[in-house]
Amino acid sequence: DIFLMPHVIWILAIVAVLLIVLQYILRGTMVGTAMRAVAQNHTAAWLMGIRNDRMIALTFCLSTAIAAVSGILITPIIPLTPDMGGMLSVKAMAAVLIGGLGSFSGTLIGGIAVGIAETVFATLVTPTYKDVFIFLVLVGFLLVRPGGIFRAQISEKV
Incomplete structure (x- = not known):
């Protein structure tokens, strides 16, 4: 028998939504394209008019938010x-x-x-x-x- 606790199902659903949203942001928006451009070559991105400092700060904020959500989601499974x-x-x-x-x-x-x-x-x-x-x-x-x-x-x- 396979038994899943209800909070694990919620965690899987939230993670799936986060993955879809993150993939959309990175692949389907101009901001995501700018983030990827800065990650690949910051000089070329700057020459194309992308503000590297803003993209780096935005990427840091996005990764911090994902880390915070991950910490909240893992706490019911693993004690803090x-x-x-x-x-x-x-x-x-x-x-x-x-x-x-x-x-x-x-x-x-x-x-x-x-x-x-x-x-x-x-x-x-x-x-x-x-x-x-x-x-x-x-x-x-x-x-x-x-x-x-x-x-x-x-x-x-x-």
């Missing part, structure tokens, strides 16, 4: 402690590196893969070493495919 961010940061970094730096969909798939791998390991082996397992999966994945599943296609002209 001063040292709770360490392992969550490692898991988030594992998701980003497995999915591929610069790839929004790759990060999403990497996060799902990390979550499934952690749950399967904790269920079949032992929950004691699930964090070590995720770290070993990350190291192994970086040895096999260092760019991640969906590498960003960024070329540099010399």
Whole structure:
């Protein structure tokens, strides 16, 4: 039997809405295009008339808001402690590196893969070493495919 608590369903729904809104902002608006331009090449973006300082501040505010919502959503599942961010940061970094730096969909798939791998390991082996397992999966994945599943296609002209 699979049992989901009601707050987990709410968390999944809120995260899905946030992902859709964030994807729309980054891909479907002029502000999102400006953010991506500044991230790719701040000099070229400045030459095109984009205010780099505003885009950097806006990006920082957006990421802070997402971090705040994430903290609010994770609190019912994991107790709030001063040292709770360490392992969550490692898991988030594992998701980003497995999915591929610069790839929004790759990060999403990497996060799902990390979550499934952690749950399967904790269920079949032992929950004691699930964090070590995720770290070993990350190291192994970086040895096999260092760019991640969906590498960003960024070329540099010399």
